[in-house]
Amino acid sequence: MPLKFRFRTSFGEMTLKKLLLLELRSHGVVGWGECVAEEAPFYSSETIASAESILRGFLLPLVVGKDLSSPDAFDTMARRVRGNRMAKGCVEAALQDLFARAAGVSLSKSLGGTRAAIEVGVSLGISPTPEATVENVGKHVAQGYRRIKLKIEPGADVDRLAAVRDAFPDITLTVDANAAYTLDDADHLASLDAFHLDYMEQPLHHEDIRQHAELAKRMRTPICLDESIRSADDVRTALALGACRVVNVKIGRVGGHREALKIHAVAAAAGVPLWCGGMLEAGVGRAHNVAIASLPGFTKPGDTSSSSRYFDEDIVEPALEAEGGLMPVPAGPGTGVHLRHDVLARVTTGLEEFRP
Ligand code: SMG
Ligand code: MG
Numbered sequence: 130m131p132l133k134f135r136f137r138t139s140f141g142e143m144t145l146k147k148l149l150l151l152e153l154r155s156h157g158v159v160g161w162g163e164c165v166a167e168e169a170p171f172y173s174s175e176t177i178a179s180a181e182s183i184l185r186g187f188l189l190p191l192v193v194g195k196d197l198s199s200p201d202a203f204d205t206m207a208r209r210v211r212g213n214r215m216a217k218g219c220v221e222a223a224l225q226d227l228f229a230r231a232a233g234v235s236l237s238k239s240l241g242g243t244r245a246a247i248e249v250g251v252s253l254g255i256s257p258t259p260e261a262t263v264e265n266v267g268k269h270v271a272q273g274y275r276r277i278k279l280k281i282e283p284g285a286d287v288d289r290l291a292a293v294r295d296a297f298p299d300i301t302l303t304v305d306a307n308a309a310y311t312l313d314d315a316d317h318l319a320s321l322d323a324f325h326l327d328y329m330e331q332p333l334h335h336e337d338i339r340q341h342a343e344l345a346k347r348m349r350t351p352i353c354l355d356e357s358i359r360s361a362d363d364v365r366t367a368l369a370l371g372a373c374r375v376v377n378v379k380i381g382r383v384g385g386h387r388e389a390l391k392i393h394a395v396a397a398a399a400g401v402p403l404w405c406g407g408m409l410e411a412g413v414g415r416a417h418n419v420a421i422a423s424l425p426g427f428t429k430p431g432d433t434s435s436s437s438r439y440f441d442e443d444i445v446e447p448a449l450e451a452e453g454g455l456m457p458v459p460a461g462p463g464t465g466v467h468l469r470h471d472v473l474a475r476v477t478t479g480l481e482e483f484r485p
Contacts, residue, residue: 130145130146130440130444130476131144131145131146131441132144132409132439132440133438133439133440133441134438134439135254136254137255137280138254138280138305139255139281139282139306139307139308139309140171140172140308141171143167146409146439146440147167147168147177148163148411149164149166149177149180149219150162150163150164150411150473151184151220151223152223153192153220153224155227155231156231158230159227159230160224160225160226160228160230161223161226161463161464161468162218162219162220162221162222162223162224162226162413162414162417163219163222163410163411163413163414163417164215164216164218164219164381165218165219165379165381165382165408165410165414166179166180166216166381172356172408173215173356173382175212179213179216180219183210183213184216184219184220185481185483187210188207188210188213188216188217189220189483191206191220192220192224193483193484194484197224199228200221200228200386200387201387203220203221203224204217204384204385204387207220207221207384214359214381214384214385214388215381217385218380218381218383218384218385219381220385221384221385222385222386222414222417225239225386226417226463227463229462229463229464230462230463232462233462234462235420235459235460235461235462235463235464236416236417236420237419237420237423237458237459237460237465240421240423241390242420242423242458243423243424243425244423244425244458245457245458246456247405247419247423247427247430247433247455248275248276248429249274249275249431249432249433249434249435249451249454249456250274250276250277250303250404250429250430250431250434251269251272251276251277251432251434251438252280252407252432253269253278253279253280255280255282255285255289256289259288259291259293260292262279262289262292262293263292263293263295263296266279266293266296266297266300267296267297270297272435272454273451273453273455274430274451274454275301275454276300276301276302276327276429276430277293277300277301277302278302278303278304278305278432279293279302279303279304279305280304280305280307281304281305281309282306282307283310283314287320287321290302290304290321290324290326291324294324294325301327301430302324302325302326303328303329303330304321304326304329304330305330305355306329306330306331306332307330307331307335307356308333308356309332310332310333311334311340312333315343315344315347315348316347318332318344318347318348319347319348319349321348321350322349322350326350327351327429328351328352328353328374328375329348329350329352329353330352330353330354330377331353331354331357331377332344332352334357335356335357336356336357337357338363338366338367338370338372339370339372341373342367342370342372345371345372345373345374346371351373351374352372352373352374352375353373353374353375353376353377354367354372354375354376354377355377355379355406356382357372358376358377358382358383358392359383359384360383360384360391361383361392361394361395364376364395364396364401365395373401374401374402375401375404375429376392376396376402376403376404377403377405377406378392378393378404378405378406378421378427379405379406379407380414380417380418380421381408381414386417386420386421390421393421393424393426396426397425397426402428403426403427403428403429404422404427404428404429404431404432405418405421405422405427405431406431407433407434411436411439411440411443411444412436412443412444412445412446412448412449412466413444413445413464413466413468415433415436415443415445416459416464416466417464418431418433419433419449419456419464420464423458430454433449433456434451435449435450435451435456436448436449436450437450442469443469444468444473444476445466445468445469446466446467446469447459447465447466449466
């Protein structure tokens with residue numbers, strides 16, 4: 130699906146969102162999952178192609194034609210498959226949706242959600258100039274987003290932040306470097322303390338925890354980890370080492386709702402703020418994000434902005450739209466959204482069916 134804007138990060142630029150959707154059927158009930166892997170292995174080592182291969186060869190055979198007592202049963206069986214969390218997360222999410230629909234409850238309720246609406250923020254790609262950055266921030270502040278996150282990279286950080294802080298002294302502002310810096314940049318990164326950021330997301334290597342702990346000692350701005358957190362155990366390690374004070378959860382990155390719930394428990398016990406990240410999801414993935422973000426431990430606005438920001442037409446209805454920075458949590462069974470088969474038919478390039 131074409132994106133309505135160019136999304137530039139420290140690792141690349143996106144103008145098209147390729148989707149991998151999974152529909153599971155059982156006794157007349159369906160469940161949907163969206164794999165958040167991207168075409169290229171630049172954010173994560175997984176790709177759509179690798180996820181397809183793992184799904185076909187190893188994960189779908191665990192569920193197709195099988196009698197599962199709960200989504201947790203899949204989680205236990207899939208443990209034998211190492212890594213490939215985005216592929217696993219897509220199956221697990223579809224199962225969570227299916228089981229919630231079968232029970233006639235919303236996914237939000239079945240996961241333990243308590244909110245009828247969630248606070249949302251927005252993640253803005255790197256703009257060509259500080260002026261363009263300020264303009265883009267202004268547009269989204271006016272739309273009511275509760276937090277603005279700027280993508281940064283070396284050479285596109287201080288100037289953008291200075292201009293934005295000048296124009297908007299009081300907004301909740303964060304940055305996300307997607308691992309574009311090294312510990313040698315510690316003094317430079319500490320200089321960003323001047324901009325009173327709510328947190329700085331993943332400044333260092335995508336698999337690192339230890340160096341983030343070193344960096345944390347040298348700056349005031351709290352560090353939030355994204356890429357480095359793949360499990361609840363990673364969160365425990367990061368907190369024990371002092372590598373972060375805020376956690377970003379993405380269902381796909383951690384392998385499903387179940388692991389996300391474990392992270393929610395660890396963060397809540399430690400009093401650490403948590404928020405739901407985004408992978409430019411279409412409606413299915415976005416609805417899963419909204420459901421998990423309705424849990425009480427998600428205490429900061431997530432990257433779960435309005436679907437109409439990304440796409441002219443989304444693949445689900447009702448559309449997931451925020452107003453005044455609040456996104457209603459669908460109350461219907463499962464994720465509460467349905468596929469728009471007309472839209473899907475226009476964008477589908479391939480379909481594969483698996484039967485027992
Ligand atoms: O879904 O609005 C969104 C994008 C949020 O910035 C976002 N995601 O590192 O947090 C992140 C990035 C990862 C995806 S970049 C293509
Ligand atoms: Mg991030």
